[in-house]
Amino acid sequence: MGATKTEIYKDKENELASFLKVLGHPARIAILQYIIDQETCICNDLVEELGLAQATISQHLKELKSIGIIQGSIDGKSVGYCIEEKVWKQFQEEFNTFFDQDIKVKQCC
Amino acid sequence: MGATKTEIYKDKENELASFLKVLGHPARIAILQYIIDQETCICNDLVEELGLAQATISQHLKELKSIGIIQGSIDGKSVGYCIEEKVWKQFQEEFNTFFDQDIKVKQCC
DNA sequence: ACTTAATATCGTAATATTACGATGTGAATA
DNA sequence: TATTCACATCGTAATATTACGATATTAAGT
Numbered sequence: 001m002g003a004t005k006t007e008i009y010k011d012k013e014n015e016l017a018s019f020l021k022v023l024g025h026p027a028r029i030a031i032l033q034y035i036i037d038q039e040t041c042i043c044n045d046l047v048e049e050l051g052l053a054q055a056t057i058s059q060h061l062k063e064l065k066s067i068g069i070i071q072g073s074i075d076g077k078s079v080g081y082c083i084e085e086k087v088w089k090q091f092q093e094e095f096n097t098f099f100d101q102d103i104k105v106k107q108c109c
Numbered sequence: 110m111g112a113t114k115t116e117i118y119k120d121k122e123n124e125l126a127s128f129l130k131v132l133g134h135p136a137r138i139a140i141l142q143y144i145i146d147q148e149t150c151i152c153n154d155l156v157e158e159l160g161l162a163q164a165t166i167s168q169h170l171k172e173l174k175s176i177g178i179i180q181g182s183i184d185g186k187s188v189g190y191c192i193e194e195k196v197w198k199q200f201q202e203e204f205n206t207f208f209d210q211d212i213k214v215k216q217c218c
Numbered sequence: 219a220c221t222t223a224a225t226a227t228c229g230t231a232a233t234a235t236t237a238c239g240a241t242g243t244g245a246a247t248a
Numbered sequence: 249t250a251t252t253c254a255c256a257t258c259g260t261a262a263t264a265t266t267a268c269g270a271t272a273t274t275a276a277g278t
Contacts (some may be wrong), residue, residue, distance in 0.1 A: 024130030
């Protein structure tokens with residue numbers, strides 16, 4: 001008990017849900033927004049900007065990396081994070097494929 | 110420790126994240142898909158369709174109702190759930206406002 | 219080689235989520 | 249009014265997430 005029963009859902013449902021789950025945290029939205037605004041950023045920038053502990057920011061960055069929406073490239077002793085545009089657009093498309101469905105509402109509603 | 114520090118983020122960030130969080134579970138995606146396909150449904154249909162306990166389905170429906178994306182109307186001894194089209198479109202728009210931002214990628218990336 | 223700087227990872231406490239059985243509630247029906 | 253049906257809510261166990269301090273790790277600068 002307690003764990004999500006992923007085996008009972010369709011692959012597409014699990015896929016969409018897990019990407020939305022990663023985006024479903026304000027720190028991760030704020031991180032993405034900061035990267036967009038600055039075009040790139042390093043972990044320490046986010047620690048200062050958001051006021052969360054360095055370990056916490058690093059953990060959130062790891063989750064964002066796990067779905068491929070950001071990418072980090074080593075630059076000396078720091079790591080520059082950027083949006084992975086291809087994945088960004090894929091996710092937007094996937095979301096809109098779901099949300100563009102024609103909604104028909106029964107009389108009763 | 111352990112709880113999300115919502116007070117440090119912007120309202121829009123919290124709002125977007127909390128709506129994405131609700132959608133970030135495969136059961137809730139599957140429920141929405143089922144309602145779209147059938148145009149309406151009752152809790153028991155979902156229990157049969159998804160194979161989760163009635164209490165679990167009821168809990169997921171409650172979360173979907175909490176963000177207003179579905180609406181339930183009493184019909185005798187059952188409750189008919191439908192998509193709330195206005196909210197559905199609002200969320201899609203809010204998501205796309207975020208995702209339509211112009212992504213500029215630094216050379217380093 | 220030593221120090222500093224930036225980040226990742228580990229361990230862990232606090233909290234939240236997921237799932238389910240049991241029980242309560244309200245409407246239709248016998 | 250007793251029963252049944254559909255659903256919500258309560259209580260709770262299992263698990264996951266969030267956050268942080270402490271401790272690696274790795275690259276630069278001294």
